[in-house]
Structure formats: structure tokens, C-alpha cells
Amino acid sequence: MNLTAEIMDLRRRRMERPLPQVDVDAGASVPGWCFHVLAPVATGGLVALAGLHVGLMTELVLVVAGAFVLWVAIRPSAIPAHLAVVLPAVVLFGAPGRPFDPFVLLLAVLALLAVRLAWWAEHVGRRTRVEGAALGRAARRDVVVLAVTLGIGGVGWFAAGFAVGGLVVLGAGALLALVVVLVGASRT
């Protein structure tokens, strides 16, 4: 096939009618591309907010956040999403000390959002239809996790005001969480 025929063939293929689609009787659904748009935004937003909050160089923060946005947009997976949570933790760890920064409550919400949206973006295609009931079922559990997190955060914030040290309370909570992890791992 010569070049002209190649070009004509390519043009014809582009003009060709798309194949018909299988019809599946599902309920009201959300298109998969929503997750592919929201996941990079959440991941980049988490990194950017954490960096800007602790006063890092804006250009550096934007470059790193942009890199995460691109990574998640091109290849959404668990690795960039979880890295995007670890990175703010490291940044906050290196920031000038104070007992408890309430801004971390917002970051915790964003962290869970970024991880969950990245999971959705990884597992659904742009044309996948996510039934509203499925989204609701997953979201209910996420709300519970978030509520527990914010509850622990609230207790930590409250306890941080006392000289006795909220860290003890938070440490107990962490210990509890570790027990949960071990029990869960043994079940799996």
C-alpha cells in the first residue's frame, strides 16, 4: 500500500461509523472519566496544599504537584496516590514544631480522597459506567473511615492543648490501629 492509499485508508477509518455497543441494563451511573479528572486534581491538590502551608518555595511545590498530577493523569495507580500522602507527612515532619496543626485535618480528608479517587481511576476506564448505588456503597465506608480519622484528629487536637501530652493519646490510637492491621492481615 503506497502512502496515498495509507492516508486515504486512515481517513476512511476515521470517518467510519463506530461499532455498535452492547446494551447493559444498569441503573443511573457516573461516567468513568469523572474519576480520571478528579484523581489528579485531588493528588496534586494534596501535595500543593501541604507544601504551600509549610512555606516551601512556591515554584518547587507547583512543579512537584504538577508532576503528581501528570503521573496520576497518565497512569493512575496506588503508588503515586500513596506517595502523595507520604510526601506531605514528611514535609510536615520537617516543619517548625508545634503540638498539633489543625490544618492536617483538611490534609487527612484530602489524603483519603486522593487514594480512593486514584483507586477508582485505576480500575475504571473512561467509558466505564459506575452505578450510583456502587458509588454510594463505597462512599459510605469511606465516610466512616473519615469520621473515625477526624474523631481521632479532634481528640489529638484537644489533647495537644494539655501539658500531659496528646501524643500519648494519639500513640494509644495508633497502637489500636496497628492491632486492627495485624488482625486484618491474619484474616487475609
Add this chain to the structure above:
Amino acid sequence: MTFGTTPRDAARERRLRRPDEPVWRRTPTGVAGVVSGAIVLAVGLIGGSADVALLGVPLLLGAAWSGRPGAPNAGVPQRETQVHLVPDDGVSRPGELGAVLQVVPPPEAELVQVRVAAPGHRPVDVVLPATPRDLSLRLATVRTGPQPTFVADVRGYGPAGATSEDPLRATAPQSLVLPATMPLGRVPLPARLRGLTGPHVSRRLGDGGDLRDVHPFTPGDRLRRIDWRTTARRSPQLDELYVRRTYSTAEATTILVLDSRDDVGPDLRTWRGSGARRVDEPTSLDLARHAAASIATAAVDAGDRVGLEDLGRRRRPLPAAGGRRQLRRVHHGLAVSSPLGSPQRRLRPPQLPADAVVYLFSTLLDDEPLHLVRTWRELGHRVVMVDTLPDVRPVHEDHLRIAWRVTSMERADRVRQLESEGVLVVPWAGTERSLARTRLEARAKADERHHSTPVRLAGSSGAAR
């Protein structure tokens, strides 16, 4: 279009999977959640930063807690999701195939991802809540005959996607799509009718409705046939009786000859068997099935006998018979006909009943139909050729364009030869199909006009007066 096997099936085939191996596994998301959550929590605790430690809590909790609201102590799913694809016979619209996908996930699962594919169709991905569910599947096709339908891949996910099962596959059985029909009016009949009764008026003397002549009474004539008015006028003394003689009724035999040696679509690039053919474009065999089913229906509705012969297969033809049951047999025979390997050249044309009209459904891509038509016509059969080649789309590849140009010219020559020999050629593709009814009716009327003067049979020499 073929579908590969799932990793689970492949592993089972290679005996890489132990029988007791769990079907649910922890996903990279689950592992990453536990690891990153533990790291962040540890960094916060070691560094004495409660806020840093808090960032690890949602990761750890989300990945490690296998429960959900309403069932906080639910564990990791143990059994695999049960999937069944059941053909749905309740599809109402023609050209539509249906099935029901029954999904029964384990109660501990959170989500189920379903991917439904069908040959010639774009697949659909749907994410559903992990509850027992019957999903209705539909696909539209203009293709007839044996059609592969649905293949569904299903995968269950545990809470937060921390666990998942290996994909499962369910395949729907092949469906046999019977050809649809188009209402036709009168279709050409054989030159000579057969039988002692039927829906058509023959040119023989006998019981019927159409008057042939008035004839003096002879022994054997039935008394109720005496025409008293004519008798009174012609023989006032009643020394001779006159009877009204009628033409007998008879039936016609229609033989459908399907040229199933090839099955080509509008896309020339698929003629060699490579490349997928679209399901929204009928192939030559689909057109042949449709045309043959339409003519068979018209013939059976008119009370005629219909038979079926397949040129592509050496098997016993469906003998001519009438009635709805025979029509169903013809439709089924049409649906199961398909090209089978390299067709052998026939030394003799198929034997057909005498005095039958032959409808040959062919693409006319070779000379074989031409020889058959000529042989049948020499034997006294009336032949109608139905051209079933679809409207071929233009191609840009030089070699294909030249090949098609040569082929189409040869084909046009064959059509011209047939028409010059008095054979009716009825195109059935594209917009020509809508004119087929008119063409067939016009030929039927022309045949009727041609034979409107009854031919006197040798045994009935009594002249009408």
C-alpha cells in the same frame, strides 16, 4: 473475534494453581495502604508529631478494616462470585439478541466490575454494588445464522479495593438467528402447474371455478355440471344435454437454491477471511437468507409447495412441501447454511422436481450459477436469479481496486447474459431490495398474460361451441 482465557483459567490449565488456593487476594492498593499508613504513623510517633501520625490513620484504617457500615465485622470474602449467562428468549424486537447475566457475589464483597463484550460490538464496562443481580444484556445485529453472542468478565472487589478476586468468565451459547422476511405480493410461478388441487388455475380440465367451455354431456360428466339454460337454448327437445366444464386447480412447486459457497460483505478487505465483518451490515448470505425466506413465505401463503437446496453442501435437500411447518423447516435450513471449507465443483446440477420454478440466490462471482441456470432452463424450469451481492464499498488500495474492477466487470457480463436469455435477475442489496417486490410482481403478471390463452390438452378435443 476470539477472546482469550482469564488468568485463572490459564493457571488452571497449566496446573499452576493449587486447588486450595484462595480466590481472593490482597491488591497492591491494600498493600500500599498498609505500608504507607504504617510508615506515616511510625514517623509521626517517633518524631512526636501527632498531626503527622494522623495522616497515616485513614490509609491504615481504609486498607485494614475489612468491614463496612452495617457489617463492621465482615471478614475477607472466601468464595468466588457466581456468574451465569442465560439466553433471554423474550426479546421482542427483530434483529436483537438478549441474555441475562446473573451475578451472585459473596456478601463480604463491596463492588463487582462487569465487562460485557460481543463480537462486532464495543464492550461495555459497568461497576455495580456487590449484591445479587440479574443484568439484562442486549445487542443488535442484522446478521443471521449461527451468531456468537455475549462474553462477560466479572471481578469482585473487597472493601476499599484492598482485596479482589481473579476475573471470572461466562460465555453465552451461540444463538441461531432466523432470517426475517419481507412481505411480497405475487411471485413468478412455474410454467406448468402440478397436482389435482391447489390455489392456482391450471390449464387442465377438472374441478375448479374458472369456466373453460360448454360441452355436450358425455359419460362420466357429473349431473350437477349440466347447464340447463344452455341445454334449453341449444336443445329444446332435450335430446342432448350440455355441461359447463371448468379448469382444474393445481399447485405450484417452488425450489429455493441457496448458493452458500461464499459469504462476502460490503468491505472488500474481509473477502479473504481476514478482518472482522461489521454486525450492522448484512453479508451476501444474510441477504440470500432474507430473500429466500421472503419468497418462501410468499409461496407458502399462496398455498404452494416450497423446497430448499444448498449448493455449498452435499446433503439431502429439503423436499418440497407446503404448510407452516415446512416454512419453519425452510427458515431453519436457511439459518444453518454457511460456507463450509472449499466447495467442490458439481458435475451435475442438483436434481429438481419437474415443473418447478427455481429461485437461485447467488453473488454471481463465478460462472457456476450461469451454467446451472442454463441447464435448468434447458430442462424446462423457469428460473429467477436473486443477486445477493451487497453494495461493495470503494477501496483505496490499488491491488484491491483493480481486482474489484475486473471482478465487477465479469459479474456485470454474467448479469447481462442472463437477462439477454430471458432470466429475471432481481438485485436484493441496498435500496434495490425495495424494488424487488415490484419486479417479481411484474414478472408474475407478464407470465400470466403470456399464458392467458388456455392451451388445449390432447385428451380434451371436444370443441366449445
